Amino acid sequence: MSFSLAVLIPLFLVLFFNLPFYRISGKIAVFIASLFCIVQAFSFFLPVNATCPAVQNLVSYFMLDFQCDGISRLMLLTSAIVAFASILVLYAMEDSDRKQFNFVNLILLSLAGMNGLFFVRDIFSVYVFIEVIAATSYILIAINKDKNALEASFKYLVMSSVATVMMLSSIAILFLVAGGTDFVTVSNMYQQYGGNSLVTAAVVLFIVGLFIKGGVMPFHGWLPDSYLAAPAPVSVYLAGMVTKTTGIYTLIRLFYSVFGFNTAIQSILLIFASISIVLGAFAAINQNNFKRMLAYSSISQVGYIVLGFGAGTTFGVAAAIFHLFNHSVFKSLLFVNSAALEKQVNVSDMSEMGGLASKMPVTSTTSVIAFLSTAGIPPLSGFWSKLMIILALWTADLKVYAVIAILASILTMTYFLIMQKKVFFGRLKEGFENVKEAPLAITFVSILLCAITVVVGLLFPFVLNGLINSAVSF
Amino acid sequence: MSVENILLFKLYIIATPVLFLVGIYAIMTTRNIIATIIGIEIMTKGVTLLLASCGYFNGRPEMAQSFIIIMIVVEVVILTISAGLIFNIVKKHDSLDTRNIRNLKG
Numbered sequence: 001m002s003f004s005l006a007v008l009i010p011l012f013l014v015l016f017f018n019l020p021f022y023r024i025s026g027k028i029a030v031f032i033a034s035l036f037c038i039v040q041a042f043s044f045f046l047p048v049n050a051t052c053p054a055v056q057n058l059v060s061y062f063m064l065d066f067q068c069d070g071i072s073r074l075m076l077l078t079s080a081i082v083a084f085a086s087i088l089v090l091y092a093m094e095d096s097d098r099k100q101f102n103f104v105n106l107i108l109l110s111l112a113g114m115n116g117l118f119f120v121r122d123i124f125s126v127y128v129f130i131e132v133i134a135a136t137s138y139i140l141i142a143i144n145k146d147k148n149a150l151e152a153s154f155k156y157l158v159m160s161s162v163a164t165v166m167m168l169s170s171i172a173i174l175f176l177v178a179g180g181t182d183f184v185t186v187s188n189m190y191q192q193y194g195g196n197s198l199v200t201a202a203v204v205l206f207i208v209g210l211f212i213k214g215g216v217m218p219f220h221g222w223l224p225d226s227y228l229a230a231p232a233p234v235s236v237y238l239a240g241m242v243t244k245t246t247g248i249y250t251l252i253r254l255f256y257s258v259f260g261f262n263t264a265i266q267s268i269l270l271i272f273a274s275i276s277i278v279l280g281a282f283a284a285i286n287q288n289n290f291k292r293m294l295a296y297s298s299i300s301q302v303g304y305i306v307l308g309f310g311a312g313t314t315f316g317v318a319a320a321i322f323h324l325f326n327h328s329v330f331k332s333l334l335f336v337n338s339a340a341l342e343k344q345v346n347v348s349d350m351s352e353m354g355g356l357a358s359k360m361p362v363t364s365t366t367s368v369i370a371f372l373s374t375a376g377i378p379p380l381s382g383f384w385s386k387l388m389i390i391l392a393l394w395t396a397d398l399k400v401y402a403v404i405a406i407l408a409s410i411l412t413m414t415y416f417l418i419m420q421k422k423v424f425f426g427r428l429k430e431g432f433e434n435v436k437e438a439p440l441a442i443t444f445v446s447i448l449l450c451a452i453t454v455v456v457g458l459l460f461p462f463v464l465n466g467l468i469n470s471a472v473s474f
Numbered sequence: 475m476s477v478e479n480i481l482l483f484k485l486y487i488i489a490t491p492v493l494f495l496v497g498i499y500a501i502m503t504t505r506n507i508i509a510t511i512i513g514i515e516i517m518t519k520g521v522t523l524l525l526a527s528c529g530y531f532n533g534r535p536e537m538a539q540s541f542i543i544i545m546i547v548v549e550v551v552i553l554t555i556s557a558g559l560i561f562n563i564v565k566k567h568d569s570l571d572t573r574n575i576r577n578l579k580g
Contacts, residue, residue, distance in 0.1 A: 138552075151563070162501075175528050180537070
């Protein structure tokens with residue numbers, strides 16, 4: 001089927017880049033990879049079954065058993081947008097040709113794993129693709145080999161390996177009971193033996209493993225460190241895509257197509273999500289480092305996504321997927337802005353910055369729009385997805401959690417206002433007189449992501465009909 | 475399942491959490507980076523055992539075999555990466571002590 005090309009093309013590109021006897025320069029690799037991202041983004045708008053026979057034969061040779069639904073296609077679009085942003089940021093930030101080349105190879109491998117994860121319908125293959133993504137992200141974090149990055153990467157590796165062991169034990173138990181690992185078999189087994197304590201333990205182990213991968217609050221220890229220590233383009237990619245796919249998308253996929261919802265599991269999801277929202281926001285208020293604040297904000301927003309599909313209805317799943325898309329866009333926009341600050345100002349403490357709005361108008365404006373969208377101000381995209389989450393909770397008769405979600409929006413507003421005041425507004429601090437706007441590649445990415453946020457917000461009725469409803473059929 | 479098989483199965487089911495706990499204990503108490511990785515490996519061996527026994531007891535050992543082979547491949551990749559990380563950490567700090575890598579705090 002044609003969508004397995006999304007996995008095969010990046011793999012072949014990596015092979016092609018690394019053929020012996022000649023060397024491709026980093027610039028060409030960046031160009032080809034960003035071209036692939038654009039093609040992948042546009043493939044979202046193609047009809048589902050568009051394919052030609054030659055491609056069909058080629059792909060069937062590889063025996064990949066993939067299926068595509070609306071959620072997979074939406075995630076495909078998101079991953080393309082975020083990977084494109086991070087490759088352009090890389091192009092602007094990194095001067096060394098060799099490093100550009102290495103980075104592009106790793107990001108293509110990671111994209112292959114990610115696209116596989118979107119289409120695959122087998123819990124063991126889910127594990128394999130998650131490991132592909134995780135393995136590439138360990139290297140990506142530590143790619144500059146500085147002290148903090150190595151430490152963060154090692155921490156991530158240890159935490160993520162524990163999560164992997166949990167997921168694998170859960171897969172083993174489900175395999176024992178079901179006699180197979182594809183989604184249909186496991187789903188049938190779960191409907192029959194769902195009440196069994198061993199099966200419930202397996203599901204809970206799976207959830208905890210994915211919570212560690214996604215950085216939900218009590219298991220978040222590795223996340224701020226890796227976002228902080230990773231080089232700027234990598235943190236765009238990590239924050240926008242990696243933790244959201246390996247953790248949260250897989251969680252949504254498992255509950256949407258395999259396990260279904262029951263009240264016990266739902267209450268686990270809802271409680272951890274609320275802890276994550278509230279504590280993440282409070283932790284973000286206390287941070288003085290720009291990237292660390294964004295990391296805690298990311299934890300808080302992930303809580304919203306889990307809360308959304310914890311409502312247990314298809315409307316809740318639609319809200320969660322829509323918020324996942326929006327969050328990927330505006331969080332990578334904020335990390336692009338932090339990359340611009342890192343490149344031009346080279347200070348990471350927010351208290352040392354000030355009044356940069358006059359010097360960096362594009363960065364300042366786009367970050368204002370991104371934070372308004374995160375805080376849920378109409379008519380930006382974040383408002384609609386948060387509204388959908390709250391409506392889903394309210395209609396599922398989980399009013400307490402709906403109130404928590406609304407009140408935590410105020411906290412979101414608080415920490416972003418503190419950030420704006422410290423970094424962009426006010427009088428220009430001394431020593432910043434010669435600061436210039438970020439390079440063209442970075443401003444282009446910020447304007448593009450900002451445009452997506454605004455357009456999705458303004459055209460929400462069309463987006464709801466065309467995109468979300470087709471993704472999750474009500 | 476016969477009585478012997480059920481006893482055997484219980485043995486495997488008990489062995490897996492034991493190996494998991496040994497691994498977690500090793501990770502939490504050790505001061506040596508390489509020992510941390512060995513702890514992770516012990517946990518992974520526990521899961522391998524569980525997968526193999528699950529395949530044996532539900533009558534599909536061939537499927538379990540292929541899972542285990544794939545798992546070993548993935549594991550080797552992760553081990554190689556962690557070896558690279560440890561190599562660079564030791565070059566920076568000149569020791570294998572994990573207390574060196576506690577600068578970042580959550």
